[in-house]
Every structure is written in C-alpha cells, then in structure tokens.
Amino acid sequence: MQTGDKPRLVIVGNGMATGRFLDDVHKRAPGQFSITVIGDEPEGSYNRIMLSPVLAGETSASDIIGKPAHWYREQGIEFLGGVRIARIDRQAQCVVTSTGKSYRYDHLVLAVGSRPARIPAKNQDVDNIYAFRTLQDVDRIMASAHSALECDKSADTDALVIGGGLLGLEAAYGLALNGLRVMLLHRSGWLLNRQLDPAAALLLQQVMESKNIHFILSDEVVCFTGTDQVEGAQLKSGKSLSCKLAVIATGITPNVELGLEAGLVGKRGIEVDACMATSDPHISAIGECTEFEGATFGLVEPIWQHCAVLSDRLCFAKTTRFVNSPVPTKLKVSGVQLFSAGDFITTDAHRELLYEDAANGVYRKILLKDNRIVGVVLFGDTRDGPDYFAMLQDQRDVSDIAPFLLMGRAFYAAAPNQPVAA
Template identity: 40%
Template sequence: METASRCSQNEHLVIIGNGMACHRLLEALVKHPQRPRRITVVGEEPVPAYNRILLSPLLAGELAPEALTLQDASWYADNNITLTLGDRVTSIDRERRLLITHRGDTLSYDRLVIATGSRPTLPAVPGITLDGVHTFRDLRDADALEAIAQQGGNAVVIGGGLLGLEAAEGLRKRGGSALTVSVLQRSERLMNRQLDTTAAQLLEATLRERGITIETGASLAALEDNGHGQVQSVTLSDGRKLAADSVIVAAGITPNAELGQQSGLMYDRAIVVDGHLTTSDDHIYALGECCQFEQHTYGLVEPIWRQVEVLAAVLCGEHPAAYQEAPTATKLKVSGVSLFAFGPTEPAAKHEELRYQDPETGDYCRLLLHQGRLIGAVLYGDTRHGPWYFEQALAATDLTACRHLLLFGATDAQTALDNHLDNPLDTLSSPLSLTREAA
C-alpha cells in the first residue's frame, strides 16, 4: 500500500469525520504552502470540532462548554474549507470516487481521508439497551451525565480505566452528596493496563476517600429493568446487586471502521493502513482511532498526532518518513490526582527495578530499566519528573552513570549524566540499593 502518485494542489480533498484527528490535520494543512486548495469536511455532530479530552473537567464543572471549542465555523471559511455538519457519509463509490451522505447528497473526491474515530464498546449483557444507560464520548453524553448528577440517586460506572475514573470523579464532583457513585472494574486493580499494584492501590484509596465506591474483580452479568424500561440495578457475576438509577459504560472503544469495510478496503479490527496512512486504495487514507497499523489500534492522542504529521506531508506532495510506533505516556485527568505512567506495568526477570515510596506524602515512584536504559515508569503524587523519564526512554539513553540518582528526579540525574558524558572515564558509584523504600 504505497501512495501511487504525488498529490496535487488542484485535487479535491474530502475528510470524513470532524473530530480531533481531523482538526489537527486541517491545522497542519493550512500552514503548508502546497496544501490542497479544495478541502471539504463532513462531520456527523452538529458543532465544529472540539477537544474531547476536556469532557471530564467539563462534566466536573471546572470548564465552560466554549472552552472545548477548537475553532469556530468562521475559521473553516477563512481557510477555504467547506464544512458540512450534522450529516454522515453512508457509502463510498471507489470506482467513481463518489460519496453518498445520509441526507442523500453526492460528493466527489480526488483524495479521501477517513477519520471517523471510534465509539464506546457496550458489554453484551441483558439490559444494556435500557433507558438510563449512557456512554461518555461526546458533548451530548456530557450533557446527559450532568443531568444525572443534578438528579442525584445511584450512578454506576462500568470500567475502571482512564475514561471510567474521569467520568466517576466528574459525576461525584458535580453531584455532591445527592449522588452515590460506584465504579465496577473487571480486573483486580484500577487502570491495570497502565499501573502497577502499588500505584493502583494508592489511586483506589484516594478515590474511596472522596466517596467513590470501588468494586474491583467485579464482572457485570446483567442490568435489571424496573418494569418500565428503565434500569434500576446491576447484577454482578457473583450474584450481588447494586442499585443503579443510571449506568455509564466506559469499558473500551470500537473503531468506526465499517465505512471502509463496506467499501472493500483492507480491514482487520479497523481500516488497515501502511506507514503513510494509505489504505489498500491509493486514493484513500485512514487516520486515528478508525485505522490499524501493524496490528495496533488507537485510543490516545499522542500516536494520532504523529500520524497527522505524516499524512499532512503526504497530502501536500511530500515524501515523509513513514509513521512508526513509539511508547505513549498516560496521565489521569482528575483534579487533585497526579499520575504519570508508561511502559510495562510489572517487571520481568530481565528488568532492574528502582522503587521509592513515601507513606507520609503518598508519593510513589517505580522505574524499570533494561541494560541501563529506562523502559517504564509509574509515578503517583509527585509527577514533576515524569516527562524527563519519558524523554530518556524515547531516546534510549544509557542511564548507567546516573542510575543511583534516578529516584531523586531529573535535576540531579541529568547533571550526573552530563558530567559523565563530559568525563566518560569517571565512574559514579553509590551505596544506594536497587530498591529504596522511604522510612
């Protein structure tokens, strides 16, 4: 799947989807002198692109809705971009390069970008379609959850990952004492894909102190009807029941890739692309959460931003280096909770582990190294040095010379590393053990 021909400024570029990936791509294109002159965007939502990452603080009442807007409609017009809102593409005629929308409109294209994002995955359990079951993905969802918080009662969040915890905290903060919030996590610990056991325990303790009920190792079996089509409780696989006036599902996402699949593009779990985001049709590209590259699908913005850089260059007639996978760091967007993590959650036999924990402040740091290079970190509480650790991991820096200072943060470690590079024959040593626990 290689780009068959150099893109031309005179070609008509159409982008399906007007989410964050599309908007980031547009911002990159309008800055380029060789940008396509004709750009059309078809977005299903009735408003221009907005920052979905900020839905959690919006729900918590920490931001006003306008703070999420990336650009208003005038920006598109000023940059000669035709924006169609409240409509969706229902079919692609690849032979004639035509799109058909839900409204029945026909749109021709020379180059097409599919950036349709993803949708929440709903568990296949009885009662999942009852009234009172919600997701947390867009502005309409945020409005619905705000109404839940104001009504009070019992809200149950399905999923103890990033989005589920952000939704739970937003509900708790907005609903106050009138709303009881519970989180069900199938794994034995919260954020099991990002955190080790210690950090997950610290996070759980913090959320419990705020009044959120946490149920780990809890598998959902069914949602119960109150007799009028409204959810009234959830049943767990162990038979327990929890009262639930509302249920918020935040347990993974499914790529919105059906449009590509129906049009005959190569498809696996999502629309398959190569390193230049080209699909099996050389005139069609896929970007973000609806695409799949080398068995990877996406749910965080950092890799999508790197995809945007590559695709923008391709669409402007350049020949950029291919997109490559890279580690991604995780940060939780919950007010008053500082968390930073990347890499493996648990050490393997080949890993060297450095660990620090202060029971008084609650600060926790665990680093994993392999052959002197940092491959993973979990920080809870004091996360100031997280970005520095992440930079060293991305650069595959040999940190042997400053290993004994790594737990003390970036400043001392970087100084020792710089001194070692200036004087490579000097050997640094320290009596510190590999595992350091605060008294």
C-alpha cells in the same frame, strides 16, 4: 478534474484528528485544496479529551469547541455537520450520504474515529445508561445526574460507572463533583491495569475514594435491572447494586465499517502504511479508525503524528514515516499526579528501582533492562517523568546514574559522566 481546478479533498469525520489535520494542511499549503468536511456530530471539531472537565463543571462545552461552524466558512471549507456517510463508491470516487447525496473526491481522508466499546450485559437498552464519548453524551449524563439528585436518597448509589481505565475514572470524578454518590465497577483486580502496577493502583484508589468514589473490583455486570429506566445491576459475583444512572466507559472500538465495506484492507482498524495510505491510492486514514502494524490508537500523541505525516504527503509529496513510539499516561483528575510509560509490571527480565512513601502517597518505580530505562511508574510526584521518558525513548545507558535516578534530577544530573540533557 478540469485543468486549473483545485484537487477535491473530502474528509469524513470531524473529530480531533480532523481539526489537527486541517491546521497542518493550512500551515503547509493554504488554499491548495478544495476541502469538504463531513461529520455526523453537528458541532465543529472539539477537544474530546476535555469532556471530563465539562462533566465536572470545570469548563464549558463552548470552551472546548476549537473550530465552530463559522471557522470553516472563514477558511473557505465546506462543512457538513450532522451528516452521516452511508458508503464509499471507490469506482466513481465519491462518498454517498444516508440521504443519497454524493460528494466527489480526488482524495478521501477517513477520520471516522471510534465508538464506545459495549459490554456483554443484558438489558442495556433501558433509559439512563450512557456512553461517555460526545458532547451530547455529557448533556444527557448531566441531565440525568441532576434528576438523580432530586430523587429519593434511600439508595446507596446514585451513579454506577463501569470501567476502571482513564475514561471511567474521569467520568466517575466528574459525577462525584456534581454531588452524586458514585460506585465504580472494574473487572480487573486493580485500577488502570494497563498502565499501573497494583501498588500504584492502590494509591490511586485511595485518593479517588477520598473524592466520594467507591469501588468494586474483579467483578462485572451480568444484567441491568429496571423496566423503563435503569434501577440497578446484577453482578457476576451475585451482588446486586441500585443506581439511578449508569455510565459505560470500558474502552473504544474503531469505526472500520465504512472502509471495510468499501473493500479497504483492515481487521481491527482500517489498515494504513507508515504514510497513512490505505489499500486504495485515493484514500488515506488517520486517527482512531486506523490500524498500523497490528496496533490501533486512542491517545493524542500518535494521532497528531498521523496528521503531520499525511499532510506532508498530500501537500509536498513528502514521505515522512509514522513511527509508533511509547506514549506516557496521565490522568485528568484534580489532585492526582500520575505518570506511566513503557513496561509497568516487574518481571525477572527487569532490574527494579523502587521508592515507596505510603504515608505521603508517593510511589516511584523505574524498570531497567541492560542498564536502559524500559518502564516508569510515578504516583504523587511526577516532576521527573518527562526526563525519565526522554531517557526511555533515547535508550540511554544509565549505568552511571542508576543509583541516583529515584532521587530526582537534582541528584542524577549532578552524577559524574551523566547523560542527561541540560
């Protein structure tokens, strides 16, 4: 780098993490770097968590693109969309595209995200089997859905969704709103089994069934049927299903290959320290491709922290440190009020506070250890979720208000010696 030149900051990946990181850098030190953003999707940075409303027809694709191509030009940022990086040359401090073109960096940020997890089912390469990860995926699913609606209605199911986590439920809801008959298959015995207990999950299932979504639990696909395009699925239980399209939404796998092939340390993700630095001092990583103290990331809140921590370090040489804190779970499905944080399965180590009103679809469970909240599961009425979560994070002693917690803030805030902030 010649004297007087701006440091070259190259960012590989152009998802939500990059969009947020660019905002953070601009707020801290506008014009400090010569920035190049390279992404394999042609669009600018968009809000991936809004893909479900796009599929459901509740919003448009253009509405979720926060940084279209002209935004980069206006900010003086070089944007290369639809470009794939094939390798990192750490010695020369450059990245090399699949066409052989290289881009030199003084500092490289890997924000290469993740890809949909695969399932061990045979015959997955036939047409009309989709992931649910990108705007292109949504376009393809919607085209296939419209085609399915025009076909023969003799089949029991139009769409098969595989995965009963957040993404699978949102995909199923979007397809149902498009008029399809949807069957959701989940290998666990209850929905959202990493966030909910069986009782709350049953209430969720009942609400989703009212939206024309049907369920098969404790089962999985062994083989898809069909020669040119999917016609159905054979299940481990021996059941067979017919369908015109299938969506696999069983989780994500961090994109580690680019970093690990360059010799960076990592296992499940590209390993970073609390300041988002990798094992190479000239390379940092943020977002779903990272691994910190054995954990990987798929939710927005910790990734926003990644961006702030890295921006502080690159712009100010400030050692803000990332702390991997609990994050509450919510579901983006109209008519579903759900909140979960911390522990969700009751054990002998917990004191359980429980309220159930099945007739009105309300469920509240608070788990305590040593008179401190360690877990919250709410369904049907989540108004007090943020308060409970604040107490969980602060590890407040709730001895004085424990008898009133389930009844809501209006009751526990009035309790004597209560520790709830105004």
